[in-house]
Amino acid sequence: MYGETALHRAAFAGKVKEAENLIAEGADLNIGNNFNETALHYAAKKGHKSVAELLIRKGANLDSETRTKETPLHCAASHGHGGVADVLLKNGANANIGNNLNTTALHLAADYGHKNVAEVLLNKGASVDIMNHFDNTPLHLAAKNGHGGVADVLLKNGANADIGDDSNSTALHLAAFSGNVECLFLLKKRLI
Template identity: 30%
Template sequence: MLLLRNGGRVNQRDATGATPLAVAAEHGHFHVAEILLNCGSRVNSQALNGESVLLDAAGSGNTACIQLLLDNGADPNLASSGGQLPIHKAAYAGHYDALKMLIPLTNKKSIKEAGRSPVHSAAEGGHTRCLRLLLAHGFDVNYRMNNRNSENYRDSRRSALYFAVSNGDVECTKILLAGGAKTDLDPLCCLLVAVRSGRYDIVKLLLAAKANVNCFFTVVSDTVFPTALQYCLKDEVMMRLLLNNGYRVESCFLCHHDDHGFR
């Protein structure tokens, strides 16, 4: 109040384009945000990266701040330059109550344009309660990220299940599989990720969900040498697990580059 009374500009931006209201929202300072709004702060201002004040508030998880911003006209469907919405931020940070507030206010069109589901965000953050909440509200467990989002990751991942498996997150993997997650939606199959990481528990879950034990990773090679077996040549336990679940051993001796088949 002292600064404002002495000429402080309520919508002054810092080097990142954030306003004082955005800073207050990010740190969950309800009373400061209330003062700034009463003094004319723009509720839907965006920083240089497109992140809105409400998105910052969603990251803090302060439901009082979120409600204050919504009551003053904050748009829950205002996306950042990277396509992130407040609902994504809340899901990734595991702010259950904030997520519960934002679910009915976020429209499907905005999520489609973002090219990423909040299910991805909850799985990436490893938040089981948020995952269950989103699935209970009908969010598609098999929604695939668009190319723009997928290319941000070296492995070009697409599915929420991939996030859980690559994180070694057993509980999130269980929830997603129970919700009907498919195991083959990514360039590098989830089973191969789990085998390569030596995660027997997750491999067993994926195999129980009918993951293809004979899947290949052909992005970097056009051979048909069994990829999963290649990942566990020094792991007898993992190899036995794969073999006992129907691995086609004869494929080790086949090469489609040779007309005679066996070499």
């Protein structure tokens, strides 16, 4: 289904021994499914750190891109798997690669409210004020979606609350418009 290999399925299920056996038998680590997702994308999506470590040790491409240009790090970030994100980054994954909309892993962590992933990314060099295709910074997304914990982490790591998006809205505007009181309070406190 979807052009998956046995290695994709082993990675999805978190089966380290099966993945190891498949690799020993010559399974291609970097073959993509119909969407160009590799086994490492699957391991990252499901949070299977041990499988990710195995695939990386055996030479999986850390920054392989899907059809929408998402890397395994994007998958780990959007699904809240800080442990896998940490493994990817420690092994050289690029924290600032954008997908087809220039959305980075930090944007996704902020968008979905994954504070633990945001902390890992920022500790490993993710750019706090990087903009996506819509000129949104991670802070814009955290504020818009009411993720106060992530907004706080971003602000403590130097996020610029005065940057406007493609309609010149700041994070404060987005928090107010969305009715996100926690973010509104955090951002207003910065102005005082």
